[in-house]
Amino acid sequence: SAVISQKPSRDICQRGTSLTIQCQVDSQVTMMFWYRQQPGQSLTLIATANQGSEATYESGFVIDKFPISRPNLTFSTLTVSNMSPEDSSIYLCSAEQGKAFFGQGTRLTVV
Amino acid sequence: DQQVKQNSPSLSVQEGRISILNCDYTNSMFDYFLWYKKYPAEGPTFLISISSIKDKNEDGRFTVFLNKSAKHLSLHIVPSQPGDSAVYFCAAGRGGSNYKLTFGKGTLLTVNP
Numbered sequence: 001s002a003v004i005s006q007k008p009s010r011d012i013c014q015r016g017t018s019l020t021i022q023c024q025v026d027s028q029v030t031m032m033f034w035y036r037q038q039p040g041q042s043l044t045l046i047a048t049a050n051q052g053s054e055a056t057y058e059s060g061f062v063i064d065k066f067p068i069s070r071p072n073l074t075f076s077t078l079t080v081s082n083m084s085p086e087d088s089s090i091y092l093c094s095a096e097q098g099k100a101f102f103g104q105g106t107r108l109t110v111v
Numbered sequence: 112d113q114q115v116k117q118n119s120p121s122l123s124v125q126e127g128r129i130s131i132l133n134c135d136y137t138n139s140m141f142d143y144f145l146w147y148k149k150y151p152a153e154g155p156t157f158l159i160s161i162s163s164i165k166d167k168n169e170d171g172r173f174t175v176f177l178n179k180s181a182k183h184l185s186l187h188i189v190p191s192q193p194g195d196s197a198v199y200f201c202a203a204g205r206g207g208s209n210y211k212l213t214f215g216k217g218t219l220l221t222v223n224p
Contacts, residue, residue: 042115042215042217043200043202048211092154092155099157100212101157102147102155102156103154105152105153
């Protein structure tokens with residue numbers, strides 16, 4: 001099974017700033033994904049991070065707000081831009097390798 | 112529109128007894144279902160899965176049952192142990208794929224010693 005390292009594990013940020021979350025997989029994977037879990041809600045898919053091309057965003061999520069990079073088959077970043085308190089969530093990186101495996105998550109608080 | 116529903120936000124059982132976690136879905140295109148367990152401050156970890164061609168899958172203490180006609184699945188844990196206390200998420204995918212998953216809101220299971 002893939003081991004996924006995600007950092008930072010938590011952060012408290014000022015509104016209007018941006019935070020970049022990093023996700024490192026211990027093996028090459030074709031598919032990587034970014035999810036958000038707002039308080040009391042289910043995990044919601046933000047986008048699919050495609051290696052060598054632009055990410056594919058789900059309805060309600062846009063590239064300007066959540067730019068994603070996928071420079072190779074083991075690494076991806078998600079940036080939460082121009083943050084507001086409504087962005088306070090847990091952000092999770094996932095990789096598909098037979099099953100979907102998850103990083104430990106980034107707990108973001110925007111003040 | 113919530114396509115995967117876990118209607119019980121919490122469940123409490125005694126150690127050694129059976130835990131039954133339920134999940135309903137509305138999208139008939141879903142054909143692959145998974146259960147994840149999540150401890151605080153950790154990411155979800157895969158527990159067990161089932162494809163729509165089966166109605167039961169068993170792995171040790173964990174069994175998942177699928178009732179396609181009712182669009183319902185359940186996770187049975189027997190016997191329950193205190194270490195099973197966690198949030199359990201039901202997830203569904205389609206096209207035989209387990210990515211681009213749709214998750215339920217989770218059920219907090221507490222197993223009391």
